[in-house]
Amino acid sequence: MVEGEVTRGENLRVPPWPIWDEEEERNLLSVLRSGKWGLGGSWVQKFEREFAAYHGCQYGIGCANGTVALKVALRAVGVKSGDEVITSPYTFVSTTSVIIELGAIPVFADINLETLTIEPSEVERRLSEKTRAILPVHIGGCPAEMEGLIEVSRGRDIRIVEDAAQAHGSEYRNRRVGGLGDAGCFSFQSNKLVTAGEGGVITTNDAETAALSRSLINCGRTPTEDWYESVVLGYNYRMSEFAAAVLSAQMKRLDDHMRRREESFRELSILCRGLDGFEWLEVPSYVTRHSHYFIPLTINRNHFGSIDKRRLVSEIVSRGIPCSTGYTVPLSRHRPIVEYLMSRDYAQQELTNVETACRDVIWFPHTILLLHPSEMYHVYRVLRDVSNNNT
Numbered sequence: 472m473v474e475g476e477v478t479r480g481e482n483l484r485v486p487p488w489p490i491w492d493e494e495e496e497r498n499l500l501s502v503l504r505s506g507k508w509g510l511g512g513s514w515v516q517k518f519e520r521e522f523a524a525y526h527g528c529q530y531g532i533g534c535a536n537g538t539v540a541l542k543v544a545l546r547a548v549g550v551k552s553g554d555e556v557i558t559s560p561y562t563f564v565s566t567t568s569v570i571i572e573l574g575a576i577p578v579f580a581d582i583n584l585e586t587l588t589i590e591p592s593e594v595e596r597r598l599s600e601k602t603r604a605i606l607p608v609h610i611g612g613c614p615a616e617m618e619g620l621i622e623v624s625r626g627r628d629i630r631i632v633e634d635a636a637q638a639h640g641s642e643y644r645n646r647r648v649g650g651l652g653d654a655g656c657f658s659f660q661s662n663k664l665v666t667a668g669e670g671g672v673i674t675t676n677d678a679e680t681a682a683l684s685r686s687l688i689n690c691g692r693t694p695t696e697d698w699y700e701s702v703v704l705g706y707n708y709r710m711s712e713f714a715a716a717v718l719s720a721q722m723k724r725l726d727d728h729m730r731r732r733e734e735s736f737r738e739l740s741i742l743c744r745g746l747d748g749f750e751w752l753e754v755p756s757y758v759t760r761h762s763h764y765f766i767p768l769t770i771n772r773n774h775f776g777s778i779d780k781r782r783l784v785s786e787i788v789s790r791g792i793p794c795s796t797g798y799t800v801p802l803s804r805h806r807p808i809v810e811y812l813m814s815r816d817y818a819q820q821e822l823t824n825v826e827t828a829c830r831d832v833i834w835f836p837h838t839i840l841l842l843h844p845s846e847m848y849h850v851y852r853v854l855r856d857v858s859n860n861n862t
């Protein structure tokens with residue numbers, strides 16, 4: 472690029488998502504022609520085994536989506552009506568809505584502004600005799616501080632369920648997410664890093680949690696009872712054979728995509744550390760592999776004053792780089808959640824860091840990291856332009 476030339480990202484060919492090839496096509500046709508589109512096929516079982524093993528887990532239970540994976544996992548580890556579940560206010564609404572659907576109480580712990588995940592000391596402050604589970608979110612692919620959370624739960628009857636919907640393949644101290652707590656939940660919704668349009672999986676190393684989850688997603692059936700006799704009240708949240716066939720093909724691409732994202736991320740981080748207008752969030756040292764579902768960037772308020780992040784995002788987008796505002800309102804202030812908590816006589820909590828994150832953190836999508844590392848320079852140039860033109 473010639474120095475002085477107007478910086479534009481339009482020449483960058485950010486790949487459309489999802490990515491697929493003949494393998495997905497072949498697998499789909501194979502399911503179609505077999506006539507076994509649901510129960511009785513073998514793709515779901517095969518995928519469950521592969522996905523669980525990849526994440527260091529003994530059991531995988533495929534299901535309809537990430538939301539029901541969370542609901543089923545919480546129920547399977549014993550969360551009941553009236554129990555408290557400590558969770559993050561900086562996440563997709565499902566993480567909280569499933570707690571409410573079970574009649575339990577979401578208790579929000581504030582986040583760490585470096586990782587955007589819940590802070591163990593904040594979780595500890597919110598423990599009560601009603602706390603039944605902790606539901607950390609590996610947001611943007613950055614694992615939560617799991618050892619700290621496990622320490623907080625030690626000696627108490629508290630289960631940990633990981634929301635790993637954005638963290639396929641991420642590692643905490645060389646261990647893959649999904650098997651770090653009592654259960655893990657993944658999503659295969661169309662934006663996610665492994666996708667079949669819709670889909671989810673529950674991972675666990677606990678045989679009982681696995682068996683109950685399996686039963687809950689399959690109408691309360693168990694391997695031994697009569698087909699039409701339920702032991703627990705379940706749902707039909709089964710994964711279809713078509714989804715599993717696509718996911719099996721998608722998994723073969725995950726390692727390569729992760730390697731490419733990590734390479735481009737390293738390049739981008741070197742460039743962006745020197746920006747005036749934005750602060751780069753460093754990957755914490757406990758993260759040994761990062762899915763980079765989104766790349767967070769914090770607006771430097773000393774530089775930009777009180778400018779609305781929506782304006783900066785549209786400046787970046789108009790220069791050809793995909794970017795989004797990400798979460799703009801903490802879940803602790805979403806109206807239906809506030810109303811639910813009030814109806815249960817739970818007071819509103821003050822959460823300073825998540826307010827800051829919702830005001831100041833913007834996201835780049837993972838797809839920009841599939842560009843060549845040398846193309847990260849253009850992303851950096853756009854950010855530098857926006858920095859220089861908005862003071």
Ligand SMILES: *Cc1c(COP(=O)(O)O)cnc(C)c1O
Nearest residue numbers: 536537538563565636658659660
């Ligand atoms: C996508 C997502 C979910 C929900 O998954 P679905 O498959 O869309 O139901 C839950 N939690 C987080 C953090 C997510 O990103």
